[in-house]
Amino acid sequence: MAFKSILCVTGADNSDQDVRTAAGLCAEVGAHLSVLIIPPPMLLMSYPSIGDGAPEWPGGRGQAIARLNDRFRQIDRYTQDVARLEKRSKDIQKLLRAKSLAYDVDTDYCDPASLGEVARQRALCADLTVIGPGLLNDENLGPPVVNGCLFDTGRPVLVVPKGAEPTLWPRRVLVGWDSRVEASRAVREALGVLCAAEEVRVALVDPKANYNGNCAEPGADIAAYLTRHGARVSVDLLPSAGKSAATVLAQHAIDTSADMIVMGAYGNRRLRERLFGGVTRWIFEKPTLPLFLAR
Structure with missing residues (x-):
């Protein structure tokens, strides 16, 4: 490993x-x-505006005291932290x-x-x-x-979402594959995990519409690569039926009793959707599966 x-x-x-x-x-x-x-x-200090010229009395004095109080609160917070x-x-x-x-x-x-x-x-x-x-x-x-x-x-x-039982020796792993460089990097980074697994299922969602691999059969290229490294691989071609790829992969992970999902991460906005809201929140709630990401 x-x-x-x-x-x-x-x-x-x-x-x-x-x-x-x-x-x-x-x-x-x-x-x-x-x-x-x-x-x-940390708490952010507030800096009341005192105008362009010299502060008027007693307003300027009050603003100076407010700034000092802010500083004292920040120091106290820092000490506690x-x-x-x-x-x-x-x-x-x-x-x-x-x-x-x-x-x-x-x-x-x-x-x-x-x-x-x-x-x-x-x-x-x-x-x-x-x-x-x-x-x-x-x-x-x-x-x-x-x-x-x-x-x-x-x-x-x-x-590792709440309720998951993570392991770096998973028996069954689902790989979300779309021939992008991010997915390729995720596979390479997880190579030790994939080769040690009893079963690796490479899943492609609507591959005929977006497949750009170097074999006539979608998924055959990455399956051959993993097989040469000793992984036990099968390829699943999944229709989206109008659903998002994340939803299809999550359901397929349930159906195949996968212990881990390996996939690429594509962009800042999309990853935030995956991890902190949006469709893939479902992956973390039902089922609770570890997600191996690389970019």
Whole structure:
């Protein structure tokens, strides 16, 4: 298995479930776990306008006091957040010491605008980033972390929705294939997972309408590629019947008892729809399947 370093990003106020999930995956494949703890969004200071000239008394004095009060509130919030981060770090280290695996735990106090960049820097030095249900359902932290880890790194992300039972040794895997470079990268990044699976089903939705592969038979090219690597592959050609590809794939995953879906991620707006609303929210609610994404 190619995953030797796995990143887990969690919020200071999130539960331990995301870390436990990532630790379980690391134990499965003998990987090192890196945990990054980030704080909740900071309070923004307000700066009342005092006009172009010198402030009038007593209005200027009141505005200056308001700014000082804002500063004191920010300092107090910062002090509280740092204390929470330190406590969270100690709690996670205590949790991981009982897991008998290699790990490191770090914190980063950053402003909301820097969350994506902070996550990106950490994900660049990991083979896989695990996004657990706690972070996934955090509307403030989830989107920038996923965007930073996936879109700006070229590294894969494993999304684990609530109720899922993730494993890096799945028995059955469904691959959403459309001959795009993103789907190809997802397959390559998941190659170790696919080759170890008992069954890999490559699913193409309405392939006659959009297939651009290098074989006459849709899906034969990627199936041959995976077979040469030792995967046990079959190809399923699925009609959309007016439904979205995501909905068709999700239903097919249920029908084939898949343990994981592997697919490419195409764009910032579309990924946000997949992870934080829209049609593919159904994938996370019914069924609760891990989603292996790459771009």
